[in-house]
Amino acid sequence: MARENQTKYAILGLLTTGCRSGYSIKQMIDGSLNYFWKVSYGQIYPTLKQLVDEEFATVETTLQDKKPDKKEYYITPKGKQALQEWIQAPFKELPTEKNEFLLKLFFSQHEEKNIIYAQLSEYLKKLHERYQTYQSIEHMINSSYADKHEAQFWLMTLDYGKRTTKAAIEWCECSMKKIDQL
Template identity: 55%
Template sequence: MTKHNHTTYAILGLLTIGCHSGYAIKQMIDQSLNHFWKVSYGQIYPTLKKLVADGLATVQESSQEGTPDKKDYFITAKGKTALLEWLQSPVGDVPVEKNDVLLKVFFSRHQPHDKTIAHLKTYRQKLQERYQTYEAIAEMITSSLHNEEDAPYWLFTLNYGRRMTAAAIDWCSDTVREINDWEE
């Protein structure tokens, strides 16, 4: 059996919720998955082509006047089986986060404390903006998409993001406070 990466399964999953074109897949990724899974246009179309070649999806082309032909992709029974097998496979290692703020803090003894505090305050502000975005998404799901079968699962992943973001905000505040305590 062909080995597939996680992006393959992300796209297979998106095919199950009505995202059938490369454009629709990219829109959904930008609006939801992008908060925890990054996928570029450069990955979407080759992955869709591979899904079709591997029999995990089919493609239906329809001509459009004045624009390129439209391609709609649909998950096959084999694709649903592959997605289910992946969903049920054991969880791998905990992913390692790449975070330039943490990297800067790690080496911050080499700069004045006020510079480190400025980085932390900027980061906290960005985290607070992200948290507000998550709140808005939660409100949109609960008010407009609550009838979707996937809505509870969307909220579970969103809740993870909210909790991680709240913890990071708290960490920023605590770290700034500790650095300020050194100055006294």
């Protein structure tokens, strides 16, 4: 059975936030969704075309002087219905995280202690950077979108990222202590 294209729902959802062009969709993905849902730039335009073909979105082309034509996309009632049905449908399973660092750690039994410790230190540094990024995003949402209803849902999603990152920081610190005791 073929896997359903979840990216089309991500883009349908972005169309409900006022993102109209492929560029604005990419900007929103880079600033928010990319922390929990990866969408490559190369997926955006084919997915927008698919949404138009399925009548989930419409496209309006504006001619521009000395520039390529500007395409703006709008979600249709059929698209809103599809998005709503997708949101209401139960999710099938918990996702499996692919984490290169954990894979390396799993096979590190023959590695020198200082190498493992250095990698844990680097991982911890990156986790702190991510946490700071999440705090900056939270500040931006609270200062720029506090009056928007959808901001509460963005903040709930962000809270998940902050909490899981904080848990990963604690795990990393604990693992570093264990390496010290080896």
